[in-house]
Amino acid sequence: MKHAGIVAWNTFREAVRDRVLYNLVFFALLMIAAAVLVGQISIGIEEVVIVSLGLTAISVIGLLMAVFIGVGLVYKEMDKRTLYALLAKPVHRWEFLLGKFGGLLLTLTVNTAAMAAGLFGAMLLVQPALKAADLCVLIAVYFILLKLAIVVALALLFSCFTTPLLAILFTTGLYVTGVFAQQIRGFGNITGSRTLDAVAVWFSYLLPNFENFNVIAAAAHRRAIPGALVLQNTAYAVIYCAIVLAAASVIFSRRNLK
């Protein structure tokens, strides 16, 4: 566990020293600034526009980071053979994976926090002070982060056995199906076939389900988000990540490094 922490810290350090990240965060802040401008021409609903555009920007930029860094996490270390010296230390392969996951998650948390701070700054431009109801915006950011954790876990899984390009395809593919998970679940009903129905249901349980993670609309209108949903989403993300990481460990622990 301590070893995973060391790997995580190094992964975070790598990200901090990579300028691409700053550019992405800067880009997100730019989008939020644009949202302020757009908000100004939509009199009366400025706050709604700023929050929904801002959260969307955070989500999109976060996903870009999660996917593009995530798919390279393991692959790059194998490809450049930086992993060889590391695995000759008393480090288990699962500790390495967990560390990589934790490191990217830490990176995403810090970046998301920076973007969220930008969003709250933008909100303060159009409203005098933060209200209690604005808490739902923070919860929406938290849900984005949970979603990113699942995406990172999936990217890491693919990163263990395939090239970054394929891993990007698989991860984004899974992400998209995850967004439409509910519809897939209902797919069997449409066709009316019982087998297809069963397959679709089982398949849909394997896929991530991001249905409950998107509360951008609710947050934009400052509708309260139930505490139960916060718990449920947290538990879902933790369990889903644990299963995906366990699968990644099983695959990676058997792998011969070329």
Next chain:
Amino acid sequence: MTGPAIEIEGLTKDYPVGFWLAKKKRSLDNLTMQVERGEVFGFLGPNGAGKTTTLKLLVGLIFPTAGTARILGQPVSDVGMHREIGYLPEQPYFYDYLTAYEVLDYFARFHDLTAAERRARVEGLLKKVGLETAGKIQLRKYSKGMLQRVGLAQAIVHNPQVVILDEPMSGLDPVGRREVRDIILELKRDGRTVLFSTHILSDAEMLCDRVGVIAGGTLRGVGAPGEIVGLKAKGMEILFELAGGSGGAAIAAQATQTGNRYRIQVPEEELFGALEQLRGAGARILAVAQVKATLEDYFLELVGAEGAQGAAVEVSGR
């Protein structure tokens, strides 16, 4: 503790090859050997012989098709055993966004060292491998030889009992090679066990207590370099002067001439006959010496001409 430092038994590795990875290529075939504690063991062979494969199996980077290996009595599948081993990968590469200091500190963290111990070890090692001034530079700016030094330093940052080095001299200039040799000898003085692979024969000859020669995935021979060389004494060499090409021409004709000096090699049992002949011809004998086969001769013989060609010509890394 007793018993050998490294025990390898029937170690075999097949790599899947071909488009569907359905075919198998045997890279290491039934390797059995031991490295004793405190020994410097040279693993010698041409490119593609299976040296790297063997060392990677020992460190658990790849898994054997068959056979077992133990280090200090522990199976190599036991990651905890890695506390006692150090490994320098072939053509090492490290995180290029870190400085040499940071990389060594990072690797040292996986061993139970206090912050102060870590700093002392890392600073000492940077000095030892000649990187004290470059320690604060990011590795992206390092040359191959400098990376090799970082690699060597990280392999011994935790004072391991068993040090496994894959081509430690490759990419280094003569000064660097000399430094690496000194480090290996120092490890030996400290009672550490060193297993290193090389295709550079002189390095092995200078450093090793024993060498193992591998080619085509099979071990061709193991022994002390001196032993191998002594057993294979090629004969005697006679150096003589011949004043004004007299009647001894029969024997002088077979000799190589430099000025009025001649040099000739004869089998040991023919030495006295040859000396008689030379004396009869009025030659002045300057020196008689035993000609030892070099490790290189042994190597070439074992490996066979076609396999050794690449190895013999090549002086530094691939």
